[in-house]
Structures are given as structure tokens and as C-alpha cells.
Amino acid sequence: MSATFLNIPVIKAAMLKQGFDESMLAEACYVSKEVVANWLKGDFLPRPNKLVLLSEVLQLPTEVLLPNAEPTQPKLPNCILVDKMVEQWVTKT
Numbered sequence: 644m645s646a647t648f649l650n651i652p653v654i655k656a657a658m659l660k661q662g663f664d665e666s667m668l669a670e671a672c673y674v675s676k677e678v679v680a681n682w683l684k685g686d687f688l689p690r691p692n693k694l695v696l697l698s699e700v701l702q703l704p705t706e707v708l709l710p711n712a713e714p715t716q717p718k719l720p721n722c723i724l725v726d727k728m729v730e731q732w733v734t735k736t
Contacts, residue, residue: 650710651683657701671700 658668669679672693681687682697688709689697698705 648685648709648711649682649688650708651685653703653707654697654701655683657703661701663701668697668700672696 658664663671665679665683666676669676672679672689673696674693678687682689688694694705694708698708701708
């Protein structure tokens with residue numbers, strides 16, 4: 644598994660475009676300025692809920708914020724899973 648890092652240049656560009664400084668971004672993401680500074684230095688990754696909030700605040704998809712993250716498999720809706728289970732059960736009986 645590869646390491647995951649924030650796309651700091653893109654984040655800084657989005658901050659500049661939207662007029663955010665570290666304090667303003669911290670307030671918008673409900674974290675301290677120190678936390679944002681650590682994100683922007685690459686010391687820490689945001690927790691998942693803060694990553695989603697950062698994505699919303701900066702209007703950037705999470706895939707852009709974490710460009711080298713390994714893709715996750717899409718989850719099937721529960722109705723499809725139930726249909727598959729029923730189908731398997733019917734063919735066994």
C-alpha cells in the first residue's frame with residue numbers, strides 16, 4: 644500500500660482563489676490553526692470527516708485532495724446484495 648499525502652499545492656491554490664488564510668480555513672473546518680498548518684506542512688492527514696469538510700469548503704473533490712490514494716471498491720446498494728443472496732439461495736434449493 645502506498646503512502647497517502649495531501650495535494651498541498653492544489654489546496655494552497657484553492658485557498659488563495661477563495662481568499663482563505665490558515666485561520667479562516669481552520670474556522671471553516673472546525674479545527675485549530677495549528678491543525679491546518681500541520682496539514683499544509685504534510686505532517687498529518689485530515690481525519691475522514693475533516694477531509695470531506697475540507698473538500699466541501701475548498702470546492703475540490705477528495706480525489707484531488709488525495710491524488711495518490713488507493714481507490715476503494717464501490718459499495719453495492721443493500722437491495723442488490725439482498726437480490727444476490729436470494730438468487731444464490733434459490734439456485735441452491
